[in-house]
Amino acid sequence: MATGSSEPKSRYRQYLEVVTGSLEEKKRWRQYKARIKELPENYRTAVEAMERYLMHFGPGDGxxxxxxxxxxxxxxxxxxxxxxxxxxxxxxxxxxxxxxxxQNYSVGRWISREQERFTSAIDRAAGENTVKDDRTV
Known part of the structure; x- marks a missing residue:
């Protein structure tokens, strides 16, 4: 099956992606790692340090x-x-x-969601209502 094809995924591939995650995202990750490997050593060291940080605090969405x-x-x-x-x-x-x-990639950033959930829970516990998108949370 070609990448970007409009053909439906096979049942096997659907099952495989449920178990292992998106194959396309894995391909993108391998391509990224190959690009980083080609950088001069000091740039590669800096990127790898930033990568470690982002694995903990970056977006959770693939x-x-x-x-x-x-x-x-x-x-x-x-x-x-x-x-x-x-x-x-x-x-x-x-x-x-x-x-x-x-901050440019806040969609799917788990820590932001947890911070919002925590703040909302404290507001509710304190008897305060917060308004979000014209509805009470």
Whole structure:
């Protein structure tokens, strides 16, 4: 079956993806890792450090995460091509940089959902109602 085909997935592939996750997302991940492997050592080290951080605090959704990592590869490939120093990419506070970067991918970010759920629960426990999208939560 060709990628992007309008053919329905076989029953076997549907079952396999339920068990292992999307095969397309796995392909995108392997492509990302191959791109990172080609970076100069200092850029690769920085990307791998950021990748570890993002695995804990980045988007939980597979498609959103795949897009984020592809954008990360784009950023570092371009920076390496331009000879941009690592410190110039991250600035003085790498955590601030990565948090600003991850904010572009908030859909599916599990920590944001949990923060909202926690805040909402405390508001309810305190007897306060919060309004979200014109309805009471």
């Amino acid at each position: 498609a959103d995460a795949a897009s984020m990592f592809e954008d990360l590869a784009d950023l570092f490939e371009q920076s390496a091509a331009d000879g941009t120093p690592i410190r110039e990419i991250f600035g003085e506070d790498p955590v601030e940089f990565v948090e600003a970067f991850v």
